[in-house]
Amino acid sequence: MGSVMTIVxxxxxxxxxxxxxxxAAGLVRFPDVYTRMHAASKAGTVGSGLMLIAVGLHxxxxxxxxxALAGVVFFILTAPIxxxxxxxxxxxxxxxxxxxxxxDDMKRN
Amino acid sequence: MNLFxxxxxxxxxxxxxxxSISVHNFIFGFVLATLALILIREQxxxxxxxxxxxxxxxxxxxxxxxxxxxxxxxxxxVCRPNMELKPGIIAVPLRVDRDFEITLLANxxxxxxxTLSVDVSDDRRFLYVHALDCSDPVGLRRxxxxxxxxxxxxxxx
Numbered sequence: 001m002g003s004v005m006t007i008v009x010x011x012x013x014x015x016x017x018x019x020x021x022x023x024a025a026g027l028v029r030f031p032d033v034y035t036r037m038h039a040a041s042k043a044g045t046v047g048s049g050l051m052l053i054a055v056g057l058h059x060x061x062x063x064x065x066x067x068a069l070a071g072v073v074f075f076i077l078t079a080p081i082x083x084x085x086x087x088x089x090x091x092x093x094x095x096x097x098x099x100x101x102x103x104d105d106m107k108r109n
Numbered sequence: 110m111n112l113f114x115x116x117x118x119x120x121x122x123x124x125x126x127x128x129s130i131s132v133h134n135f136i137f138g139f140v141l142a143t144l145a146l147i148l149i150r151e152q153x154x155x156x157x158x159x160x161x162x163x164x165x166x167x168x169x170x171x172x173x174x175x176x177x178x179x180x181x182x183x184x185x186x187v188c189r190p191n192m193e194l195k196p197g198i199i200a201v202p203l204r205v206d207r208d209f210e211i212t213l214l215a216n217x218x219x220x221x222x223x224t225l226s227v228d229v230s231d232d233r234r235f236l237y238v239h240a241l242d243c244s245d246p247v248g249l250r251r252x253x254x255x256x257x258x259x260x261x262x263x264x265x266x
Binding site: 005018019022023025026029030031032034035037038039041042043045046047056057060061062065076079080081083084087088091097098100101102103104105 | 130131132133135176177179180183184186187188192194195196197198199200215216219220223225226227228235237239241243244246
């Protein structure tokens, strides 16, 4: 039981770190602010969520697990709103889409 | 809801009787309590509670699956040497009209693969969605209307 839990926790920590790394790489590689928000909001949420749950499981204590789960819930609640507001603000001040973009339906208004 | 309390009480009783207070033991006790309730579901009238629990659980599992899927897709896209993005913002006509439903739909869209909600039009008839792959706007609109929007309409109407 103990060694299985250790392996599960180890896999979750490594996977979370890799997702967070891919989010960071996405911030560098994606061409404009809107595509960058994709990387930050999704891969970032999943990466930190996985690591938080792994910490809670590893401790095996109620208070730690409860706080880790609360952290995950707040990440899931806040990440999409933050991404949405940043993208909206960027569009309102006239931040252009990258030249590879194929259409922009918001331009008409 | 009463049955949920009963379930919780049984789990706490398990933790007290087995004498080790830990998350693992509590989860084990909760599963045991649920199994016990399933055994006596006819007597306690719990069929409704159990189906509702299963529905909530399946919705939760679907959401987690979509979230993992979208993170995986972003990771794969980032690792490709040539990303070949065709990003763009498309207007998606909304069938839901209450504030709560629009918020829920916008958040679900943001957490699913390749899409990010940017804004709602002033007359609340369109949701502006930024997509990583915008080569098929008609299919994208259909995916949103047939997927999460239909689920939200079914759940709250």
